[in-house]
Amino acid sequence: MSSSEEASWISWFCGLRGNEFFCEVDEDYIQDKFNLTGLSEQVPHYRAALDMIMDFEPTRDDEMEDNPSQSDLIEQAAEMLYGLIHARYIMTNRGLALMIDKYHQGDFGHCSRVSCDNQLVLPIGLSDVPGEHMVKLYCPRCQDVYTPKSSRHHHILEGTYSDCVN
Numbered sequence: 001m002s003s004s005e006e007a008s009w010i011s012w013f014c015g016l017r018g019n020e021f022f023c024e025v026d027e028d029y030i031q032d033k034f035n036l037t038g039l040s041e042q043v044p045h046y047r048a049a050l051d052m053i054m055d056f057e058p059t060r061d062d063e064m065e066d067n068p069s070q071s072d073l074i075e076q077a078a079e080m081l082y083g084l085i086h087a088r089y090i091m092t093n094r095g096l097a098l099m100i101d102k103y104h105q106g107d108f109g110h111c112s113r114v115s116c117d118n119q120l121v122l123p124i125g126l127s128d129v130p131g132e133h134m135v136k137l138y139c140p141r142c143q144d145v146y147t148p149k150s151s152r153h154h155h156i157l158e159g160t161y162s163d164c165v166n
Helices: 009-015 027-031 046-053 068-089 093-104
Strands: 122-124 136-138
Touching: 009 046, 009 068, 027 068, 046 068, 068 093
Parallel strands: none
Antiparallel strands: 122 136
């Protein structure tokens, strides 16, 4: 990447500290309207949020231009929308393969129990309802469910972002 090129919104978002549980969703997947069915009713400022995710320039009609609070709302909507898209994407063959790679690389962490011998853990959602609970970690060895130790993962909400094992 040349110095004049900027990272995409998706790369930037997935690279943020605390977003290690996310994989980068293919833009082709996001551009397929079928994959986004029903999300416009769940996400405020849907069109502007989708444009932000896809790195489209906002139109002059957008209210966010001179209003920082509106811009913050759209940023939050983009994060929520990306989480919902991500939850669908990781159920596809390509998305599942990316999550398996992250699992094998230890991106989700290890079980803290000594008897589990650093067993890799998986992020799980115990609910399909967005925002109901934060993401949990599942150890396949001891079959226990844990709250992530790091507070940087506490913003990831079940049902929204990590429906890996539901």
